[in-house]
Amino acid sequence: MRQVAIGIDIGGTNTAIGVVDYEGNVLYEKKPQLPTPQKRENPNMTMAVSEELIEKYISSLTLEIKTAIEIVKQINPNIEVAGIGIGAPNGNYYSGTIENAANLPFVGVVHFTDLIQKNFPDIKHVKLTNDANAAALGEMIYGGGKGMKNFVMITLGTGLGSGIIVNGDLVYGADGFAGECGHTTLVPNGRLCGCGGYGHLEAYCSATGIKRTVYELLAQYNATESELAKVPYADMTAKIVYDAAENGDPIAKEVFQNAGELLGRSLADTVHYLSPEAIFLFGGAAAAGDYIFKPTKESLERYVLPTFRNKVKILPSKLKEGSAAIVGASALVWKEMEKNQN
Amino acid sequence: MRQVAIGIDIGGTNTAIGVVDYEGNVLYEKKPQLPTPQKRENPNMTMAVSEELIEKYISSLTLEIKTAIEIVKQINPNIEVAGIGIGAPNGNYYSGTIENAANLPFVGVVHFTDLIQKNFPDIKHVKLTNDANAAALGEMIYGGGKGMKNFVMITLGTGLGSGIIVNGDLVYGADGFAGECGHTTLVPNGRLCGCGGYGHLEAYCSATGIKRTVYELLAQYNATESELAKVPYADMTAKIVYDAAENGDPIAKEVFQNAGELLGRSLADTVHYLSPEAIFLFGGAAAAGDYIFKPTKESLERYVLPTFRNKVKILPSKLKEGSAAIVGASALVWKEMEKNQN
Secondary structure (H helix, E strand, O other): OEEEEEEEEEOOOEEEEEEEEOOOOEEEEOOOOEEOOOOOOOOOOOHHHHHHHHHHHHHHHHHHHHHHHHHHHHHOOOEEEEEEEEEOOOEEOOOOEEEOOOOOOOOOEEOHHHHHHHHOOOOOEEEEEOHHHHHHHHHHHHOOOOOOOOEEEEEEOOOEEEEEEEOOEEOOOOOOOOOOHHHOEOOOOOOEOOOOOEOEHHHHHOHHHHHHHHHHHHHHHOOOOOHHHHOOHHHOOHHHHHHHHHOOOHHHHHHHHHHHHHHHHHHHHHHHHHOOOEEEEEOHHHHHOHHHHHHHHHHHHHHOOHHHOOOOEEEEOOOOOOOHHHHHHHHHHHHHHHHHHO | OEEEEEEEEEOOOEEEEEEEEOOOOEEEEOOOOEEOOOOOOOOOOOHHHHHHHHHHHHHHHHHHHHHHHHHHHHHOOOEEEEEEEEEOOOEEOOOOEEEOOOOOOOOOEEOHHHHHHHHOOOOOEEEEEOHHHHHHHHHHHHOOOOOOOOEEEEEEOOOEEEEEEEOOEEOOOOOOOOOOHHHOEOOOOOOEOOOOOEOEHHHHHOHHHHHHHHHHHHHHHOOOOOHHHHOOHHHOOHHHHHHHHHOOOHHHHHHHHHHHHHHHHHHHHHHHHHOOOEEEEEOHHHHHOHHHHHHHHHHHHHHOOHHHOOOOEEEEOOOOOOOHHHHHHHHHHHHHHHHHHO
């Protein structure tokens, strides 16, 4: 029998579902993705409506998982499903719940893995965590973190997520929600963060934070001549800033320089806490390559204690942008099997 | 046979040596303490002089350990020494070395546990880490952290040390030096820290940091009428500030309020990283009780993500101030035995 894991990533817009083998190969991926229930369609949610939404969503998800298994088994009848791994906003590993996720319409605490497990009584491992934690496990099991016992994964997307590996396992902490580096204070009384706090790392170094810096600098220098000055705020992306930097635009370069300096200072603190072997950067902003990696490394080295200098690698994630979410989620299953062997 | 552990704490001035049982009772403690070789007596150290100093120090230490064991065995002949645990500045758990410790005169990397082990070939466990890590283990094995799997220990002394417990074990990180929260940046471009960096937590919230705030506030308010204005800078201690606060001195109260607000913000970040069940405060500044605990807790709750609110306990350490260093160091031995059983 060849074992495979189901990987599910619950995004704010869509839910990705795939089947992944132990080497990280995606054997099947549902296209188009399953729509995730939308918060904006249900602004004033009641418990009753929420429960109905969840029931429908779990039904569709169950159907899609069954379809995925069937399709993969048609190609290779010797396949056995080892488990289902789920990446979800505010996903709690210990309880398998999704709790008050800002981007989901569900009210209160949803016992998500219980609901899935009920429909798949024969599948042993049904586990859930947040997407950045899942990505860190993916990096450890399939990616650049293979063989590493201590590293940190930073995902630079709309938000800034993080997953911490210590002694070869994810740090979930006392309540299951550890690894929220994006909400550490980087600039006291600084920019408003999406969470309502001020000056958080996420507000400066996520793809969104980088976009905000573009317009701050355009305003500061009144840089009408920058090619970034032609792009409306709502349309700006990290890719556009990268392209401008490639064209030699000084504002674009300064944006990455600033983001890198701030990220490097924050990651120096990560090193002071955890002394990781490496820090992996993942996501759109990390795709800017040296524009972001160089100032990040320089700044980190400037801010760490001498003890830690030239010891910590800052590396691009080896997970593929397109499939990282389901691949990361599937890694939860292999990690669970490893734990159960001990 | 009743098992005991030798606990050794290498301080900048003196070295404490004691014998501790599994319940944390100190069966013997050397008084007066053994002097630690002094840096100020050897400002221009050569490798040859350093090696001679180390040899002499190891000899004295060996003699004191043998004496300690003999004395304890005279009282209770059924005693067996399970191991030797050492707390030392810049102590590396993995390699058993002391590396470039700022307060010690030793040049380069000293293979400390090897040197001790050579003199005690029959003792199975000889282990070393820094003092704050040792204190964290002490809290877990003998103190308020009993039964906790995830907590953080903060020592508020001349410096600010920290030890991180995740999944029931100390976080040493990739290189053995993790847990340096004192050198995370709290105020960008802020006060000069002892390490040469700027705005570190240690520069504000250690006992020394609190002292600095006293004079900053005296200067700011030109507070000639404060009782703290009578004390020369060199003589100020956290205890004097505490006594002044007890007498109603507004500067003293504001000093603790400021320190607590800053510490609370920093510990909020600790929570974002690690989601500990509790954070223990230890040391002179922690003895100020509510003056420091109340603003720390309030500030932490203000800065943490809603997910973490009212979940994390801020507690005074249960280790006794006088014996905490040797008791903490001895805990390394029991932890090592536990690891070797698995």
